[in-house]
Amino acid sequence: MAEPRPVLEMTGIVKEFPGVRALSGVDFRLFPGEIHALLGENGAGKSTLIKVLTGVHTLDGGSITLSGRPVRFAGPAQAQQAGISTVYQEVNLCPNLSVAENIFIGREPTRFGRIDWKRLRREAAGLVDRLGLDIDVTAPLSSYPLAVQQLVAIVRSVGTADGEGAGTKVLVLDEPTSSLDRGEVLELFALMRRLRDEGVAILFVSHFLDQIYEVCDRMTVLRNGTLVGEHMVRDLDQVGLVQLMIGKALGQLDELHEHQLHADVGEPLLEAEGVGRAGGIEPFDLEIKKGEVIGLAGLLGSGRTELARLLFGADQPDSGKVTVGGKEVAMSAPNDAIGAGVAFCSENRKTEGLIPDLTVRENIILALQAARGWTRPIPTAQRDELVAKYIAALDIRPANPEARVGQLSGGNQQKVLLARWLITRPQLLILDEPTRGIDIGAKAEIQKLVVSLSEEGMAVLYIAAELEEVLRLSHTIGVLRDRKLVARIANGPEITPTRILETIASGEHQ
Amino acid sequence: MTTTPRWRALTHHHLFWPVAVLVVLLLVNIPFTPDFFSIKMTDGHLYGSLVSIVLFGSPLILVAVGMTLVIATGGIDLSVGAVVAITGALTCAHLSEQADQNALSGVFTALAIGLAAAVVCGLWNGFLVARMGIQPIIATLIIMVAGRGVAQLITDGQIITVSSEPYKLIGGGYWLTLPFSIFVVLAVVAVTALLTRRTALGLLVESVGGNAEASRLVGIRSRRIKIMVYVFCALCAGIAGLMISSNTSAADGNNAGLWIELDAILAVVIGGTALTGGRFSIGGTVVGALVIQTLTTTIYTIGVPTQTNLVFKAAVVIVVCLMQSPKFRAKVFGAKRAAQQPPAPAAPADTAPTADAAPKLEVS
The missing domain is CATH 3.40.50.300 (P-loop containing nucleotide triphosphate hydrolases)
Structure with a gap:
């Protein structure tokens, strides 16, 4: 069967951070009218690939082709104009504004230099209707649960290009389901399928493997910043997928x-x-x-x-x-x-755990050093040995004590925090x-x-x-x-x- | 582009931009003052523009070094100028009452009294910030405003003059052919570097500034750390106060160290320490302070009219700050680089996989 040309092709993508090679030569393709899962462990490079695609990070190597034309985005706004929209895990909308205002914020229809409120509401209602959602666009966003706010964020992003859905070629959904319940997830999937049938290419990231198998057509698996494989979802079962992701057989x-x-x-x-x-x-x-x-x-x-x-x-x-x-x-x-x-790893890694500017090494020794007081620094040799030992024991990646901890993936950041406390022998x-x-x-x-x-x-x-x-x-x-x-x-x-x-x-x- | 790894490592070093700015500023002087870089020996003392820059920049370097640690904890200290005035006033007031102003014991007591006052100011700032939880900018504003009044009270509204040879040495004397104040600065910078990098103080300061709540939960006694840095900052300002009053042999409660807090904050920022706290660089701050002093000197040597002094200085500062902003550099220089890169190769035709394309890894 003949397949259409990919709407998006990323070839040989390389992205480096100081001390970290986040992506080394990754190829990725996205076809119109498919839901494509991007899979991999934390630190495999999923988020980096998405950020390179959406212009948040600049490329260090490789090329991106959108609808057959080479592109290079200097920022998320450019990517959005070119038809690549992104919805992140956290909803970035204004809860105090109405649904309609949120959908059109920053690109309100105007008349004589003033906002045309009637048209704004009409178009918002039309967009919501067309996508089969039952939302009152005049109600404040905060009157809806988080799940609906997420849907509104998607409506907003597909309605971005020129006020119509037609402009969006690629929709990136980065862990949209992590705080939704089952019914809400189904509603989201229904919307995703409708957009897919309209020809939008959807890139879907989720940690829930069941959801991947429920809604996705194709998947790309990354490990350690390299491409491991691209498969049709129906060709690969969950056990096989997990083994691809972690690169070894599942521990029991x-x-x-x-x-x-x-x-x-x-x-x-x-x-x-x-x-x-x-x-x-x-x-x-x-x-x-x-x-x-x-x-x-x-x-x-x-x-x-x-x-x-x-x-x-x-x-x-x-x-x-x-x-x-x-x-x-x-x-x-x-x-x-x-x-x-007593040692305590908070649930809020970012706000209550990591010092993002400091290196992995500094973050690991912090608790021990705090206990010793500032006048008794840990001797360099002993410090380096301890840090190396825990980086190896917990398999922290990259295994570079000089890397800034803010650049590590979530799972590796969690391991750094564990190492920080284990080193104090609580x-x-x-x-x-x-x-x-x-x-x-x-x-x-x-x-x-x-x-x-x-x-x-x-x-x-x-x-x-x-x-x-x-x-x-x-x-x-x-x-x-x-x-x-x-x-x-x-x-x-x-x-x-x-x-x-x-x-x-x-x-x-x- | 011929960006070799070594060149890249150099331009990415945190001191590259501050040093580059300093060098450019120094070179600007050559057309106006051809012998700018020459240093002459007269009466066993070294003279020259470079020596003057370090000499006149000494108080600023001291204040800025102390300020660096405060800023690294996420704070700010606006009171340093007032502390300069108080220290100078107390020391000179005490010294002027001595029967023999050249007696070493009297000079040392006067120094001790002045520096003790600085430490008290630092403790007060630290107490307000760390114990009372008052925002640093407000807490230190108190001494910034009230401190000048205190200094005026001490000097009784007059300018106190002293004539003490040992005291004159600190800010106006020479030792081993060089201004003595250069040695004071070297000592303070060295002590600060050792204090922060040979102990764990630097790490803990950066941690408190980088994430205060996480630091509390990791067991860092951040209150103690904060009080320490405010005291240290005030002590540095106190030494600067001694230097300034010693140089003129007079204590001027009104004008000594006026606006030095702003120059010091600027020096810290030019040196690459972010006002939001976290990572700091003592070396960067020293370079930053030298940049500001060089700028001041340059304004005089190239003959900028007096009334446009400040405007000229502001313009240069804007340029310096823009040059240091990675975002600005990417916009201005990055655009050029991107244009030079060849366009991305065209996509290979029709390589879409079929449903039964072989997986790249074996799956069991």
């Missing part, structure tokens, strides 16, 4: 689970009695033993993070006391907890959503790491939205509901995600 995570169920834990390490904070979490009691993994389950906003922050002194408890190894810890600042051997490691937004390979590595740390006697408090992950790793599961620790459940073969969900829903454990 289920073995971890069996292992955790039969492991012993040691004597008590940390005890919290009546610890609570008004507006954060109601007073709770919690005991963590050496080598024990405690998983926290609960809905978003149920108090999981708040509980963890109190145990680290990131927020100050206003009741109760915490003892570590029999000694009471004041918890008036993170320093107190760190001194007692007794209790608190991990808040350590696997969020990172790819499947890094996820598995981090989970394996948690198990081996607990074997060595380190206690871990593990917070994750995915119940399977919590169940797989934990000896004990703490269930939170409405800012209250409602149950502590010993993990066992009979504990299933459904049981946990029931506890979350009812607040009681039978």
Whole structure:
């Protein structure tokens, strides 16, 4: 069967950052009227490729051809004019303006030099109608849930070129589904299929493999900045795909689970009695033993993070006391907890974890150096050895201690933060959503790491939205509901995600 | 383009642009003052434009070096000019009351009193910023405004003059054929470099400035660090104050160090330290301060009319800042480079894969 010419061709794309070769000679093609998945682990170069395509980054080598003509974009605006629109994970719209205003912001139809409000609303309504969406364009954007805002962002981007959908040739969707529920995802997919049938080429990035198989026609797999392969989705099953992505056979995570169920834990390490904070979490009691993994389950906003922050002194408890190894810890600042051997990886890597301007090495040694104080720098040889050891042990890529940490991918940044705390040899490691937004390979590595740390006697408090992950790793599961620790459940073969969900829903454990 | 890797590494060095600007500014003087680069020996002292630039630039270098650390934590210190005035006023006031102004003990007590006052100012700034959480620009504005008043109180509204040979040495004397103040600057820069790079202070300062919340959660005692840098900055300003009053053998509460805070901030920025905090460069700041002093000297040597001095200076500063902006350079020079590159090769015809195209890697 004859296929049309690709609308977009990227050939031999090279992109370098100081100390990092993010893309080395990647080829990528996109055909009109297809949904094309771009796949790879974090750090494989997906985001970089998209940013090169949309003009955010300049090319260091290779060429881009759009509709048969070579192009080179100096910025996102140029790319957009040429017909390449992008919708990012976070919605970049104005919640206080109406849907119609958001769709046309910056290119409002004018009449006699003033905005033609009637025409703006009419055209917005027409655009929304044509794409089969049921949205009142006069309502403020904030009156709609995040998912609908995402759809509006897509409508805006396909309506960009000349106020009609016809101008957009390529639509890039960078992880649009990461905060949507199932029904919302289906609505998004319906819109994507409609656009595809109109001839738009859609580039879709998602960490959810099931979604790739549901909606995509073709996929391109990257690994370590190189092209691994281009396949029709129907030709490659999920196991094969994952092996392509990580470059080796999948480790059996289920073995971890069996292992955790039969492991012993040691004597008590940390005890919290009546610890609570008004507006954060109601007073709770919690005991963590050496080598024990405690998983926290609960809905978003149920108090999981708040509980963890109190145990680290990131927020100050206003009741109760915490003892570590029999000694009471004041918890008036993170320093107190760190001194007692508690470490905390925040769920917000960017705002509460990394110092983006500093190098990988500096980020890794920061916690240890802070504990030693400024007058006692870690000797250079010892420092370099430690850093090299943890870069190798956690497989941080690129394995270059001089690289700026801001240029690493999400999964590798997470590993840098883990290394930062592991280097201090903590007794209790608190991990808040350590696997969020990172790819499947890094996820598995981090989970394996948690198990081996607990074997060595380190206690871990593990917070994750995915119940399977919590169940797989934990000896004990703490269930939170409405800012209250409602149950502590010993993990066992009979504990299933459904049981946990029931506890979350009812607040009681039978 | 003939961009060899070595040339690229050179142009990407963080000191390249500040040094390039300095060199250009120095060269501009040659047509106006042909013997600009010559240095003569007179009475066992070295004289010449280059020596003068370093001599007159010394107080600015000191203030700017202290300012660098404050800015690296994400702060700013507007009070340095007032601290210059207070230190000079207190020291001269004490010295002028001595029976024998040339007695070393009296001079040292006077220096100690002056510098102690500077440290107190620094502690106050640090307290307001780190403990009370007041925005640095507001917190340091207090001493910037009130400090001049304090200096006036100390000098009783007069200009206090002293005649002390040992004191004169600091800002106006010579040692080993060179102005003594150059040695003071070298010592302060060396101490700062050692303090920040041989200990972990530099890393912790950059961390606090780069991400304050992450630094708190990693256990850095950022309050202590911030208080330290404000004290250090005030101490540097205090030494600059000694130098200025020593050079003229007089303390002028009104005009000593006037607007030096702005020149110092400018020097830090030209040196490549971002006002948002994080990475800092002491070497860059020194070059930045020299650029500003060279500019001031150049304005005099090329004979810019007095009334247009400031406009001329502003124009040069704008050019310097634009040259340092990667975005501006990409716009101006990048456009040329892109035009020189050959157009991208045309796409190979019809290489679209069919559905059964062989995968490039084996799949088991």
